[in-house]
Amino acid sequence: MIAALLWLAAGTLPAAATDAAPPDQVKAGEAIYARCLACHALAYDRTGPRHCGLFGRRAGSVKGFAYSPAMQRADIIWNARTLDRFLANPTQAVPGTTMGYAGVTDSKERSALIAYLRQANGSAECLRQAERK
Numbered sequence: 001m002i003a004a005l006l007w008l009a010a011g012t013l014p015a016a017a018t019d020a021a022p023p024d025q026v027k028a029g030e031a032i033y034a035r036c037l038a039c040h041a042l043a044y045d046r047t048g049p050r051h052c053g054l055f056g057r058r059a060g061s062v063k064g065f066a067y068s069p070a071m072q073r074a075d076i077i078w079n080a081r082t083l084d085r086f087l088a089n090p091t092q093a094v095p096g097t098t099m100g101y102a103g104v105t106d107s108k109e110r111s112a113l114i115a116y117l118r119q120a121n122g123s124a125e126c127l128r129q130a131e132r133k
């Protein structure tokens with residue numbers, strides 16, 4: 001298991017190092033993520049689906065989570081661009097979504113939040129979750 005973790009770390013660190021966001025931005029994003037914690041967690045589903053593995057994931061694809069038909073049909077792959085659009089105004093980006101949240105209107109705040117989410121995908125919490133699957 002430790003070998004698997006080391007292997008994962010070796011595989012993910014070089015990529016993380018090349019497009020790593022400034023630590024200040026990630027920190028600011030973590031503070032903004034507090035707004036999302038009302039409904040989301042990184043490693044498990046709550047009112048909203050887990051955010052571990054979000055980057056590169058197809059919208060509406062966490063197994064066992066009861067998405068709205070709108071999210072399942074959205075045909076979005078989550079990346080910095082699609083998240084920026086969705087988080088600015090969720091109900092406009094995905095009409096019919098059950099994510100009852102007005103959105104993050106400040107673009108700087110959205111960038112920080114997205115930098116945090118990307119960084120969190122490679123966090124120990126998410127790597128442990130990926131191992132359990």
Ligand code: HEC
Nearest residue numbers: 035036039047048049059060067068071097098099100101
């Ligand atoms: C009031 C509860 C609530 C809040 C607050 C909330 N969400 Fe959500 N979120 C949801 C629900 C419910 C869904 C599933 C929506 C659907 O199926 O239409 C969702 C879906 C998502 C998705 C799509 C995930 C996937 O697997 O396709 C993303 C990304 C997301 N939320 C990000 C965020 C972020 C970032 C924040 C904080 C700025 C946030 N959410 C705040 C409830 C919430």
